[in-house]
Amino acid sequence: MSRCPKLLFVVTEDWYFVSHRLPLALAAQKAGFDVVVATREGEHGERIRAEGIRLIPCHLSRRRGNPLQEIAMLARLYRRERPDIVHHVALKPVLYGALAAKIAAVPHVVNAVAGLGWLFTSNTLAVKALRPAFCRLLVWLLGASSSCTIVQNPDDFGLLTQKGVPEDRLRLIRGAGVDTEVFAPPSQLPSEPVTVVFAARMLLDKGVREFVEAAHVLTDAGVKARFVLVGDPDPGNPASVPDTSLRAWHGQHGIEWWGRREDMPAVLQLGHIACLPSYREGLPKVLLEAAACGLPLVTTDAPGCRDVVHDGDNGFLVPIRNAQALALALARLIEDAALRATMGRRAREIVLAEFSQERIIKETLAVYLELTP
Numbered sequence: 012m013s014r015c016p017k018l019l020f021v022v023t024e025d026w027y028f029v030s031h032r033l034p035l036a037l038a039a040q041k042a043g044f045d046v047v048v049a050t051r052e053g054e055h056g057e058r059i060r061a062e063g064i065r066l067i068p069c070h071l072s073r074r075r076g077n078p079l080q081e082i083a084m085l086a087r088l089y090r091r092e093r094p095d096i097v098h099h100v101a102l103k104p105v106l107y108g109a110l111a112a113k114i115a116a117v118p119h120v121v122n123a124v125a126g127l128g129w130l131f132t133s134n135t136l137a138v139k140a141l142r143p144a145f146c147r148l149l150v151w152l153l154g155a156s157s158s159c160t161i162v163q164n165p166d167d168f169g170l171l172t173q174k175g176v177p178e179d180r181l182r183l184i185r186g187a188g189v190d191t192e193v194f195a196p197p198s199q200l201p202s203e204p205v206t207v208v209f210a211a212r213m214l215l216d217k218g219v220r221e222f223v224e225a226a227h228v229l230t231d232a233g234v235k236a237r238f239v240l241v242g243d244p245d246p247g248n249p250a251s252v253p254d255t256s257l258r259a260w261h262g263q264h265g266i267e268w269w270g271r272r273e274d275m276p277a278v279l280q281l282g283h284i285a286c287l288p289s290y291r292e293g294l295p296k297v298l299l300e301a302a303a304c305g306l307p308l309v310t311t312d313a314p315g316c317r318d319v320v321h322d323g324d325n326g327f328l329v330p331i332r333n334a335q336a337l338a339l340a341l342a343r344l345i346e347d348a349a350l351r352a353t354m355g356r357r358a359r360e361i362v363l364a365e366f367s368q369e370r371i372i373k374e375t376l377a378v379y380l381e382l383t384p
Contacts, residue, residue: 016383018044019094021085021104023071025055031125031187031296032100036064038372039379044096049088067092071103072247078107085111095383101125105160106145109152119382122153122160126293126315127167150175159378163293166314182378185318186294188371189303189362196305196359197280205345208282208306210241210275210297211289213252218288218311220252223260224334225288225341230264236345238264241278243271279304283351284344288329288337292316303362307354309340325358 018039022028028036028050036046040063048059049069059066069088071081085108089097098121099108105122112120153160153176160176161184162168168183207226211217219240226238240260244251261268272278275297279285285301285308292315298308299319308326310316322328327340344351 015043015045016095017092018046018379019089019092019097020046020048020050020100021069021097021108022048022050022100023104025050025053025059025066027100029055029058033059033062034188034190034368035372035375037062038376040064042376042380044379047092047094071107082107082111082114086114089115089117095119096121096379098123102127106149106152109155109158112157113152113155118157120155120158121378121382122158124160124162124167124171124293126163126291127170146174154180159382161375161378164315164318166318167293182374184371184374184378186299186366186371187296188368189296189299189366190368191303191359191363194276194279194300194303196355201281201283204235204237205283205351206237206239206281207284207286207309207341207345208239208241208279208301209286210272210278210301211287211295212242212245212248213240213254213257214245214248214250215252216250216290218290218332218337221288221332221334221337222286223264223266225338226264226266228334228338229342229345232342234342234345236265236341238266239282240266240268241270241272241275275300276304279306282306284309284341286310286337286341287316288331289313289316290331295319299362299366302358305355305359307344307351307358309337309344321357321361325354325361 020032028048040046047065047067049067051070052066052068056066089111094117096119097108097112097117099105100123105124109120109122158180159182160180161182163186168181171181172178209222213219244254257268260266279301285298285306287295287298287310289311291313294315298310302308308320310320310328311331312328313331317328320326320328329336329340
């Protein structure tokens with residue numbers, strides 16, 4: 012009797028696996044894969060095990076750490092587990108994991124690049140100096156014959172091919188998908204005043220500062236609205252906003268900081284508008300979830316973000332790092348309930364047609380089955 016092919020996910024944080032990859036992992040189990048996840052175990056470890064998925068505690072440092080030690084650790088893990096496919100999620104697991112997979116001779120590697128993030132948005136001297144070497148390494152790893160790389164938006168697809176990754180090693184799969192039954196419009200319209208929801212990790216490159224500045228502009232102009240920040244700082248990320256700043260903003264100019272919430276469908280159903288003025292994304296899942304709840308969207312004309320919003324149809328696109336333009340777009344929706352309703356309906360229609368969880372899972376399983384016929 013032949014054994015089930017083993018699929019090993021490598022993800023830095025267990026909460027991210029649960030929020031973005033758990034439905035895919037369960038679908039892979041049903042399709043006949045032996046699914047294992049290697050991740051840092053936090054408060055979501057028991058949830059993963061309860062779903063029948065074996066969890067291997069694996070700590071990849073978020074910032075510093077010894078790259079050679081971490082690559083060697085992953086190589087030992089791969090030799091011990093002998094997976095048929097390793098699925099790396101996010102840039103650091105892709106870089107370190109793909110090198111480890113070469114060392115351990117893993118037959119097939121799936122690299123999920125959920126946005127090229129800090130590698131292309133950071134302006135620090137260190138990142139600028141290292142960017143050419145990182146890019147060459149990334150192209151070499153992603154171009155391997157045993158590798159298939161999933162990108163979430165056409166900008167990243169075009170950038171990687173421009174840098175030298177062969178097109179036949181890339182697949183465009185748009186995000187992680189949305190459960191449109193869980194994320195659905197509320198049975199009753201939320202109460203006034205208009206609530207603008209910004210849900211993300213509290214990072215500068217998510218546009219937190221621009222969102223706060225836009226709230227100042229609007230409230231100073233007499234606009235009545237609530238501007239709700241939902242999420243926590245991420246101390247492992249150099250762009251993290253200090254919680255002292257978040258506490259200082261709370262209660263000023265209509266700004267409220269709710270922290271991290273586990274009940275995101277309920278949170279979004281309390282909102283009237285979803286806003287994410289990010290500098291670059293893979294495909295922003297929170298905007299898709301908000302759209303599925305019937306919220307109009309305001310985001311930036313940036314990679315990933317522009318693939319969710321059709322400007323003037325289901326929301327508005329504004330320039331990156333432009334709080335004034337953000338304030339103007341938000342004001343149009345805050346002051347026009349009919350426009351909010353029309354754009355909110357279109358937002359959900361687009362998610363149902365293009366971004367459902369069922370569709371994304373089907374496309375990703377097709378990649379696994381292509382690698383293990």
